Every structure is written in C-alpha cells, then in structure tokens.
Amino acid sequence: MPVTTASLGFPRIGAHRELKFATEAFWAGKLDEAGLLEKARALRAANWKRQKDAGIEVIPSNDFSLYDQVLDTSVMVGAVPQHYRHLGAADSLEVYFAMARGTRSEPAADHGCAHGHDSGADVRALEMTKWFDTNYHYMVPEVGPDQAFALGTRKPVDHFVEALALGHHTRPVILGPVTWLLLAKSTVDGFDPLTLLPRLLPVYIELLQRLVAAGADWVQVDEPALVLDLGDEAREAYRVAYRALAGVADAKLMLATYFGALGDNLGLALDLPVAGLHVDLVRAPEQLAQLLDKAPADLLLSLGVIDGRNVWKADLAGLLGRYEPVVRGRAAVQIAPSCSLLHTPIDLALESELDPQVVEWLSFAVQKLGELHVLALGFNHGPRVIADELAANEIAIARRRASSLTNNAAVRARVGAITEKDSRRGEGLAQRIARQEGILNLPPLPTTTIGSFPQTGEVRKARAAHGKGALGGADYDRFLREETERAIRWQEEIGLDVLVHGEFERNDMVQYFGEQLSGFAFTKAAWVQSYGSRYVRPPIIYGDVARPAPMTVSWWDYAQSLTGKPVKGMLTGPVTILQWSFVRDDQPRRDTCRQIALAIRDEVNDLEAAGARIIQIDEAALREGLPLRQADWPAYLDWAVEAFRLAASGVASETQIHTHMCYSEFNEIIAAIGAMDADVISIETARSRMELLDAFATYQYPGDIGPGVYDIHSPRIPTVDEMAGLLAGASERLPAAQLWVNPDCGLKTRKWEDVKPALVNMVAAAKVARAGLF
Numbered sequence: 001m002p003v004t005t006a007s008l009g010f011p012r013i014g015a016h017r018e019l020k021f022a023t024e025a026f027w028a029g030k031l032d033e034a035g036l037l038e039k040a041r042a043l044r045a046a047n048w049k050r051q052k053d054a055g056i057e058v059i060p061s062n063d064f065s066l067y068d069q070v071l072d073t074s075v076m077v078g079a080v081p082q083h084y085r086h087l088g089a090a091d092s093l094e095v096y097f098a099m100a101r102g103t104r105s106e107p108a109a110d111h112g113c114a115h116g117h118d119s120g121a122d123v124r125a126l127e128m129t130k131w132f133d134t135n136y137h138y139m140v141p142e143v144g145p146d147q148a149f150a151l152g153t154r155k156p157v158d159h160f161v162e163a164l165a166l167g168h169h170t171r172p173v174i175l176g177p178v179t180w181l182l183l184a185k186s187t188v189d190g191f192d193p194l195t196l197l198p199r200l201l202p203v204y205i206e207l208l209q210r211l212v213a214a215g216a217d218w219v220q221v222d223e224p225a226l227v228l229d230l231g232d233e234a235r236e237a238y239r240v241a242y243r244a245l246a247g248v249a250d251a252k253l254m255l256a257t258y259f260g261a262l263g264d265n266l267g268l269a270l271d272l273p274v275a276g277l278h279v280d281l282v283r284a285p286e287q288l289a290q291l292l293d294k295a296p297a298d299l300l301l302s303l304g305v306i307d308g309r310n311v312w313k314a315d316l317a318g319l320l321g322r323y324e325p326v327v328r329g330r331a332a333v334q335i336a337p338s339c340s341l342l343h344t345p346i347d348l349a350l351e352s353e354l355d356p357q358v359v360e361w362l363s364f365a366v367q368k369l370g371e372l373h374v375l376a377l378g379f380n381h382g383p384r385v386i387a388d389e390l391a392a393n394e395i396a397i398a399r400r401r402a403s404s405l406t407n408n409a410a411v412r413a414r415v416g417a418i419t420e421k422d423s424r425r426g427e428g429l430a431q432r433i434a435r436q437e438g439i440l441n442l443p444p445l446p447t448t449t450i451g452s453f454p455q456t457g458e459v460r461k462a463r464a465a466h467g468k469g470a471l472g473g474a475d476y477d478r479f480l481r482e483e484t485e486r487a488i489r490w491q492e493e494i495g496l497d498v499l500v501h502g503e504f505e506r507n508d509m510v511q512y513f514g515e516q517l518s519g520f521a522f523t524k525a526a527w528v529q530s531y532g533s534r535y536v537r538p539p540i541i542y543g544d545v546a547r548p549a550p551m552t553v554s555w556w557d558y559a560q561s562l563t564g565k566p567v568k569g570m571l572t573g574p575v576t577i578l579q580w581s582f583v584r585d586d587q588p589r590r591d592t593c594r595q596i597a598l599a600i601r602d603e604v605n606d607l608e609a610a611g612a613r614i615i616q617i618d619e620a621a622l623r624e625g626l627p628l629r630q631a632d633w634p635a636y637l638d639w640a641v642e643a644f645r646l647a648a649s650g651v652a653s654e655t656q657i658h659t660h661m662c663y664s665e666f667n668e669i670i671a672a673i674g675a676m677d678a679d680v681i682s683i684e685t686a687r688s689r690m691e692l693l694d695a696f697a698t699y700q701y702p703g704d705i706g707p708g709v710y711d712i713h714s715p716r717i718p719t720v721d722e723m724a725g726l727l728a729g730a731s732e733r734l735p736a737a738q739l740w741v742n743p744d745c746g747l748k749t750r751k752w753e754d755v756k757p758a759l760v761n762m763v764a765a766a767k768v769a770r771a772g773l774f
Ligand SMILES: Nc1nc2c(c(=O)[nH]1)N[C@@H](CNc1ccc(C(=O)N[C@@H](CCC(=O)N[C@@H](CCC(=O)N[C@@H](CCC(=O)O)C(=O)O)C(=O)O)C(=O)O)cc1)CN2
Pocket: 135, 455, 457, 460, 461, 463, 464, 506, 507, 508, 509, 510, 511, 530, 531, 533, 534, 535, 536, 537, 580, 748, 749
C-alpha cells in the first residue's frame, strides 16, 4: 500500500487522426511549420488532460512523436548521418523528415524521359523495420565507428516543461541507451554499435541532468530489449549503462520492460541500480513469483496488468484477487498497462456502429486507463468502493464467456477433422513447377507486381462516399471496375508478364477480409499507427471464423476477363490476418489461425475453380509473428507454416501458389520458409541489395523467387541500370531460371506518377537481364 496508477505512453495520432492530417498537409506544403507544431502541441495537451481525467496519477511526457520515437532518439543523441546534414540544421524538421521519408527532387515534367535522369539530389530514407513483434515500424538508427554523439534536441525536456505549464507534473519517457544501440545498424561491416556505449552515455547523463533541473523526479527509461535473448556484451552494456545513469543525482529511473518475460535477464534487471522496474504481466504473468522473490524491498515495482496490445476488457475481480497479496506484501506498488498504449485504438466511445454485444467486451486506450483507476481504488480502499464497477465488469466477462456469438459448431467440427494430408499438395515442387511452366508459358525472369496499385485520393473518396451512402453500390462498383480495367490495360501496354487487378476495392489487405469473414468485428475510427502517417484499423476477431461467401472471386474474374495474360488471384494469408488483427484471448492463437486458414483455403479453391492459374497468398507478417525468444520459435513456426499450407494445399499441381513477404530477415527461419512449400515467393531485398538472397542460396531454396528490385517506400524512381545490376547480383546467388522480377512490395502508398516510370524501367531492366543471362 498504497497503489498508484501509471501510463507508459498514450497514442499520439489523435482520436480523429489529427496527426496524420497535419503531417501530410505539412509535407504537401499546405500547412506551415508553425501550424504543424501548434497541432502537435494541442494533441499533447489533449492527451495529458485525457489521462488525468481518467484518474491516472503518473502521466508520461515525450511519448509524443511527429513520426517515430526511435527516430526522435537518434536525432536527440545527435546520430544524424552525414548525408542528411546539408538539408538543414540537425534539429530541423527538414532533416527529421528526410531521415523518415527520404527526399525527392521534383519529378521531371516530361514523363517520357523515364530512365536515366539525374537523381543525385535525392536522399534516401533510413531503413524502417518492425518494432519487436508489433505492426509498428521504427526508423533504424545508423551509426559508424567514427560516431560522435551530442545532445542534439531537448524534446524530453521541452515536453516536460510544456506539460508542467499546463499543470501536469509528468514522468518523461525516453528510449534507453542499450535498446537504442541494439536496434542500431552499423554503416560498416563487422562493427558492433554496442561498442559506442561509452560515447553515448554522457549524452544520456546530460539529458537526465537537464530533466532534473527542469523539475522532473521520475524518468521512465524503456528497455524492451531486456525481454530478448541477450549475449554477454549486451548484458555487460546494461550494467555499465545503468551504473553511469545512477550517478545522476535526483533522477529516479523507472526501467520499463515489456512484450515478454525478463526470463534469464531477470537477475540482471534486478541488479541494475534503478528505483523502479516495470514488468509485463499480461504477456508473462508467470514471472511474478520469481520477481517478488528476488526484488529488493525498496524497488518500486510497476505491474503491467492491463493489456496494452489488445482490446479486451480486463477481468477486474480476477486482477484484484491475483494482485492483492502483492500489494499487501510491498511498501508501494504501481499498476500500469503492460506496455505503451500506442498499440491500441484510442476511444471505444467513437464506435457507434459496433454490435453492442461485442462493445460490452471491449476496452480501448481511454477505457483501459479507466480500468486501472478502478483497480487502484479497489486495492487502496477495498472492493466495496468499486462494487458497481465490479458488478458490471463481471457481467460483461460472463456474457462474453457464454456468448453464442463466439461459437460456431460447424467451424469447430471442421477444424477437428483436419488431417495431415490437408496441408500437403498432391505432388512435389519440381513436378508442380514443370506442369505450371507447360501451362503458363512465361519468359525467363517473368515480370510481375505484388498486388496493389496506388490508392489515390479519388479511390479513397469514392469508397468513403460509398460508405456514407452518397455513392450507390452500382456506381461504386462501376468506378472500381474502371480503375481495374485501366490498370490491366496499362500493365499490358508496358509488357508485364503476370498481371494483378490492383486491389482498388480494398481499404486494407487485412481489414478487407475481416469485413467479409464471420467472427470478425470491424471499427469506424479505431486507428493504430503502423508507421509515420500510415495507420491501420485492425479488425477484431471475437468468435469462430468462417467465410460465408467468396470474397475476391468476382474482382479477379472481371480483371481476367479483360486480358489474355494471367492475372494473379490475390489473398492475404492466415498468419498475416491473425497477426494484424486484435485476436480473441480465450483460445490459443494457433486455433484461431487454423480457422482463418480454412476460410482462406475455401477462397483459394474458389479462385481456382473460377479459372485462376496463379494465386498469391501474402504472408507479410509471418516473420513479425516470430516469438521474441528463440526457444519459442519452433512451436510458432510449426503452426504458422501449417496454417499457410492448409490455405494453399487444396489446389491442383497445375495451379501456381505464390506468397509474398516483406520486412523479413529470413536467414534464421529459411527452413520454415521452405517448408511453406509455395511455388513462388516474392520478398523485399532492394534495400539490403540482395544480401537476403544468400540465405536462399545457402539453403538451396527449391522454389522460384522474386527478389524485390526496388524500394517502394520511397517515391524515388529506380533506374534501369540499377535494377539490371540487382538482377545480375541475384543471378550470382541463385540460378537465373528460378528468378522473377518484381518490386519489394505493393504500390498502394505510391502515386501513379512514381509507379509508372518505375515499372517501365523494371520491365526494361528485366529485358537487359534476360539478354545477358539467357
Ligand atoms: N494492416 C496492415 N498492416 C501493414 C501493411 C498493410 O498494408 N496493412 N503494410 C505494411 C506497412 N504498413 C502500412 C500500414 C498502413 C498503410 C496505409 O496505407 N494506411 C492508410 C489507410 C488505409 C485504409 O484503411 N484506408 C481506408 C480509409 C481511408 C480514409 O482515410 N478515408 C477517409 C476518407 C477518404 C478521403 O476523403 O480521402 C476517411 O475515412 O476519413 C480506405 O481506403 O477505405 C492510411 O493511413 O492512410 C500502408 C502501409 C505492414 N503492415
């Protein structure tokens, strides 16, 4: 006693996506810098107030970011690579957004000149990759052996002061030095960023001193890397780092870990000279006993008891019961969400159209803070003072458990009847490829794209109008057909070999399917940041999953009717649908994934029956779903691969199954990728200059491979030469007969004016490579 409530971070995008609209307007030159900063300030003020109003005692600052908190940290410690520095002051928005997005010289007015023009003024963006096992992406810090650090920006101090002026004494959040270094990438082969720690620490010390001088007492230092498998160097880095930071007088550190168990790093974490330790007890409740056993009595424990990664209402009575002895046994305890609420939607109150039965089971960021407040009242004053809240909560939990909505007997029977042969194609890969070649008659190095074409303002407007009832179903359909037809005609014109319909009818590659599957709820406003100004509305899987009717067949059918070239059927795979949805927590993820796999299998089979000869099943999130600890990999990969195979194995040998993955470091899981047994896989490789292919070569990957030849995250137009060069590089690593030619990923975030010259160049590069190799 007593128990205090804390928030580790609140979503910064705004309940109505204010941050997206402000940053995009700024980039488009429609909002000036002062305007952008004012919007950002208003969002912070609103967030602090919201959290205070929810009854939270420890409110964070510096959880706000205009783009990404890892990028903020890089700029803060002065790690701005040389090639951005000419763009402006190191702490300017020009440099900041150039690191985030790259720059592009104005596109040449004459689109006829598609290749070869000087792109010397363009600066590439930093690499972007997944934040642990989430669908949030951070900008990878870049450092080298000559790296110098200096306090470049004072955002944590500025925001602390800003909050103070509004009456909030906040706890600033900073990304810890060891996690930051572990996430960093060296610009020089063989150099370990961790060795830069001694040079980095003075910057952190200065920052802490400035925070203290500004009036801060507690500082939250995020070190999620403490839940990973760590080598001896990293462990030693933790000891060195926190010994140094402990020397800053009057700064009390709350060391925050999340996304998993401390596991074998528990002793290390408890040895660090910090005043508080936050642990994730949602992902890893089992670590509590050991923690209580070993934690020094004066360590302030912050218990992450409310799920920061999912949307379900907490079982309040259960939590009170479980943590009562902890609270009684220690001098002081803090309760908090398991991690920053960045990964949850903001406010359930905005969902006016969700099934009220399902709404009763849910809790978004604002509601989660409310739950924390109620729990603290219960701990501090006894359950009687929260009797009403407990009663309502118990009813909701019980109704969810008993609901017929979550249960579909036919689905359960079907999953129960799955046999081993359901996840096996009729013949081996070599025979299948031979049969497919006979039918498809493709040239060597066939060219294709990953699926989506630009989601233009027009497409989104039409969909929004359709959603509001302002554009009738028939008109919306006609509009989408016209877009599709134009895309097909254009692909034929530029000479692509395998076409796509363009995905114009899809709002998102997961939400689109969620909306058509039963067992899924989808939201109106429940946006979550994926990267920068790009957000997603993950569907909510609350019940058994089934596919009442075909989801994509008519779009494929229409597109194929327009052309003699093969059009790929285009689906999102079961693991990716699972990974990018909010998943029910009342059964193992594996079980839910198998249900989705059967639904996708039905769609695959229907596409084949309609005549599709090539069907792509995207598994962009397969790698991201990998558990954070290596010991847990085999079990996950087993069921993830099985789910893909279940989806893909209902078709004849003649039907070619493609899969696509991006953001993937495949080296360690290449055997599992092989075990998926896809006929063709397209992967992201352009940014790593084909290095990724080494894994496929070493493993002697038997299927065809389409290594991405250009980075679709940047508006920069790749030249014929550079792509032909990449293909030559690919052919040094793998037999050319196995190679396809495609971009890194889908093109929906690009503009047609970027896509057109890029793909024209890509087709030309394939011709150059064919001439050289065949
Ligand atoms: N779920 C998911 N995760 C993923 C990816 C992905 O494609 N999907 N790709 C990788 C990268 N992540 C990405 C995440 C989001 C977006 C993206 O483009 N998001 C769009 C929203 C997509 C969407 O849901 N669009 C809807 C709603 C669009 C919208 O904002 N409509 C306006 C109205 C339209 C207008 O007047 O402009 C509104 O509702 O107010 C639609 O098209 O129907 C955005 O933030 O802008 C891209 C990549 C990894 N993770």
